[in-house]
Amino acid sequence: MPHLTVEYSANLEGRTDLDALCAALLETVLETGLFEVGAVRVRALRADHYAIADRLPENAFIDLNLRIGKGRSAEEKKRAGEALFATAGRLLAPLFETPHFALSLEIREIDAELSWKKNAIHPRLRGK
Template sequence: MPHLSIQYSRNLESRLDWPRFLQTLRDAAVETGVFPAAGIRVRAFAADHVLIADGNPDHGFIDISVRLRGGRSDADKSRATAHLFAAAEAFCAADLAQNSLMLSLEMRDIDPALSPKTSSVRRFLPKDMQE
């Protein structure tokens, strides 16, 4: 795993290509070498009601939450955090240059003892992704 959950202000739907943004983050997660491709889940949710800073409706935000099962080294998590954030920042660079946008990312561990899971996804993936 990780789970990448993105909350964003709805006014960004017309400013960014969301399917491409999710693909960019998924690809960046794979590039880290820290996460198995078969376990990566990326999803985004628009916030319908937002109040940012002075209330100007043109302000936008993207908050990326990365949750992953414990067991990775601090160095790997730090490297993955930096790589994911750099990919998000590069994707948003044009919007950041022209508009008011807040971009944030937080990575945190999930305690495996308190997070049971099961999945059949790997059986349906190409052989090279079934790790």
Template sequence: MAHATVEYTANIEGAFELDALLALIARHMREEAGGVFPVGGIRVRAIRLDHYVIADGKGMDDAFVNIDVKMGAGRPAEFRQNYFDALFASIHGFFEPLFTLRPLALSMYVEEAEGWKANTIHQRLQKAD
């Protein structure tokens, strides 16, 4: 399981390629994690935020992107540090052009999650091999 939720302020809608960002994160989870994340458990989604206040509320161009990542427990600390450092660097690079155009805050938080789930996508992927 590796799920990522990208939250972004409405005032940057269209200022970056949202689908390309989601694809970058999913690709990173599939290809750069060394098989740690089962492909059938990867979910990447975005939520546009229409209501928000940033800092003092006066910078109408102020914007933010926050990425929350949830993964199943048990991955070694060294893997988590190295993998998420690299993922954040890739995401930061993706937003580099936007950083030069406007005030922007970028953050990523990682949580080990315990949950209940049912998923037959794994079976479909096994049949496709």
């Protein structure tokens, strides 16, 4: 962990650079110093079917969902959330120039007893 999912409305295709957004969000996660590089995943998932607010076709959204393991203080989680939201807000600023865009972020802690992982990336990055 952490895994950051960027869910976005399909009508944002071609209106924002989702590859650049994912790359910038990954860098922001790493800059917090709270997570090991081999654990970070950022993925964007397009929502082809959605209904937003007053159903105007130009309405669009991006929802950021950060799943993390337990072990960080409330202050650390808040700092990470604020940094991610600031990065996303900066890169998505042109979308806020219209009254048809919504951005949200939620951080969720995963119960380690209910989470299974096998990661061959960690040993490589740790030099083992």
